[in-house]
Amino acid sequence: MTPNIILIMSDQHNPHAMGCAGNPIVQTPNLDALARRGVRFGNAYCPYPLCAPSRSGFMAAQYPSDVGVYDNSGGLSSDTPTFAHGFGAVGYEAVLCGRMHFRNPDQFHGFEKRIHADCGGLSKEIQGSGYNRTTGQTKYGVQVSGYGETGYRHYDKSVTETACKFIAARRADDRPYALVIGYISPHNPLICGAEDFAYYMAQIPPLEPESPEYLNALHPAMKNWRARRGVDDIAPEQNRRGLAAYYGLTTELDRHIGRIVDAVNATADEDNTVIIYTSDHGDMAHEHGMWWKSSFYEGSVGIPLICSWPGHFCENQVEDAIVSLIDVGPTALEIAGADPLPDVAGKSFAPFLKGVPASDWANEVFAEYIGLLGDRPACMIRTGPWKLNYYAESDSCQLFNIDEDPDERRDLRDDPRYRDVIQSGLEKIFARWSADDMLNRAARQARARALISRCGHAPIPHAIPPFAPDIDAVNEFDFSQLPEDPRGAKATTDERG
Numbered sequence: 005m006t007p008n009i010i011l012i013m014s015d016q017h018n019p020h021a022m023g024c025a026g027n028p029i030v031q032t033p034n035l036d037a038l039a040r041r042g043v044r045f046g047n048a049y050c051p052y053p054l055c056a057p058s059r060s061g062f063m064a065a066q067y068p069s070d071v072g073v074y075d076n077s078g079g080l081s082s083d084t085p086t087f088a089h090g091f092g093a094v095g096y097e098a099v100l101c102g103r104m105h106f107r108n109p110d111q112f113h114g115f116e117k118r119i120h121a122d123c124g125g126l127s128k129e130i131q132g133s134g135y136n137r138t139t140g141q142t143k144y145g146v147q148v149s150g151y152g153e154t155g156y157r158h159y160d161k162s163v164t165e166t167a168c169k170f171i172a173a174r175r176a177d178d179r180p181y182a183l184v185i186g187y188i189s190p191h192n193p194l195i196c197g198a199e200d201f202a203y204y205m206a207q208i209p210p211l212e213p214e215s216p217e218y219l220n221a222l223h224p225a226m227k228n229w230r231a232r233r234g235v236d237d238i239a240p241e242q243n244r245r246g247l248a249a250y251y252g253l254t255t256e257l258d259r260h261i262g263r264i265v266d267a268v269n270a271t272a273d274e275d276n277t278v279i280i281y282t283s284d285h286g287d288m289a290h291e292h293g294m295w296w297k298s299s300f301y302e303g304s305v306g307i308p309l310i311c312s313w314p315g316h317f318c319e320n321q322v323e324d325a326i327v328s329l330i331d332v333g334p335t336a337l338e339i340a341g342a343d344p345l346p347d348v349a350g351k352s353f354a355p356f357l358k359g360v361p362a363s364d365w366a367n368e369v370f371a372e373y374i375g376l377l378g379d380r381p382a383c384m385i386r387t388g389p390w391k392l393n394y395y396a397e398s399d400s401c402q403l404f405n406i407d408e409d410p411d412e413r414r415d416l417r418d419d420p421r422y423r424d425v426i427q428s429g430l431e432k433i434f435a436r437w438s439a440d441d442m443l444n445r446a447a448r449q450a451r452a453r454a455l456i457s458r459c460g461h462a463p464i465p466h467a468i469p470p471f472a473p474d475i476d477a478v479n480e481f482d483f484s485q486l487p488e489d490p491r492g493a494k495a496t497t498d499e500r501g
Contacts, residue, residue, distance in 0.1 A: 042312030088114030196252025
């Protein structure tokens with residue numbers, strides 16, 4: 005019997021922020037249960053640690069630079085096949101419910117239906133506060149973290165309700181479906197529910213800043229990254245509050261996923277539904293004293309990835325194979341018996357789900373990033389235990405042995421014993437990637453966008469169901485209720501993105 009496929013994608017979920025990943029504090033009972041009933045990948049990566057490019061790569065099973073999406077304003081071409089097209093080609097009902105960050109008039113990209121729209125500007129605000137600069141990579145967003153209501157929180161509730169209704173309404177004679185459910189949590193603003201916030205504030209011990217010795221030894225590109233975002237200016241208690249809110253949002257996301265699983269279990273298709281959970285990228289969530297994405301540390305470029313289909317996949321297994329987000333679509337298509345997408349970089353890891361070693365699996369992933377807030381282009385290649393990060397900013401690199409140093413505290417770039425490892429990695433990078441080429445293509449795209457914007461009549465996106473939170477149900481956020489009143493923290497003019 006052809007299985008239904010449910011693919012759940014969150015936004016900015018640190019792969020370590022799950023109980024099943026070994027985190028002793030964060031509560032994720034539903035994701036933990038999903039992992040017990042399936043396979044969790046411990047070495048899964050996004051292709052680009054930024055939302056729209058990574059999601060474009062995910063949908064197309066290609067690297068973002070190969071489909072021309074370099075930043076959060078980039079749009080995937082409608083001529084690019086996606087795994088949604090692949091499902092439709094074999095008779096599946098391909099349905100999108102929620103977030104996918106499509107940035108051009110085509111809001112479907114192969115999906116037959118879109119039953120819930122993406123989140124818009126209204127969803128960004130901390131409701132009633134007047135503060136609207138908390139969703140980007142700004143220290144201010146951590147300094148005002150706490151509890152309350154946001155449009156993002158209400159958006160995810162609405163997505164869950166819509167998805168559950170869709171699942172419950174299926175009839176026995178309906179076509180098999182491929183349902184992609186897109187959440188915005190645990191993406192900042194770092195504002196969660198009051199009970200979750202109080203719980204985690206009681207669980208998280210005081211957080212110490214990074215030592216001067218550690219900071220002085222950092223790669224120059226990482227020193228500049230930190231300086232541009234001001235992360236070392238955030239007080240320890242503000243970081244602690246931010247982490248409590250991040251964990252609270254993660255637990256809230258977990259509850260939404262639990263409702264999706266319960267909806268599936270209440271149907272006759274319980275044993276014939278594949279559930280895959282992942283995220284578009286991670287969030288540093290105070291690892292290395294950092295926040296957000298846009299770096300190649302594990303917390304940022306790594307992603308959670310869990311695949312469950314009891315009776316068909318292995319259960320309670322952690323798979324160490326190195327995989328990419330661009331491999332998820334090809335895997336889902338193979339599970340469904342669909343033809344593979346043509347001319348893509350992503351490959352199916354379906355054999356691993358059944359405990360079959362893939363002898364030809366390269367165990368290598370690539371990730372790229374053009375830069376934000378003054379960052380220069382950079383890229384990463386992970387091969388076996390070795391992770392090499394190349395920075396065009398200084399034409400130099402970082403090298404980590406992830407097996408021996410999973411926290412990435414020992415940069416081996418200056419150790420002469422590993423010159424061959426570095427040289428081999430650089431040869432692979434330069435054979436396929438150029439910082440100058442990335443910049444030139446992105447600049448050309450920006451010039452085109454600027455003209456289109458100035459013309460004043462950009463095309464209107466396809467009609468999709470709008471999302472508007474029930475404002476009457478949204479309580480005004482009161483900063484004075486925070487453990488530490490952040491209203492004295494001012495955002496500087498260079499904090500954006």
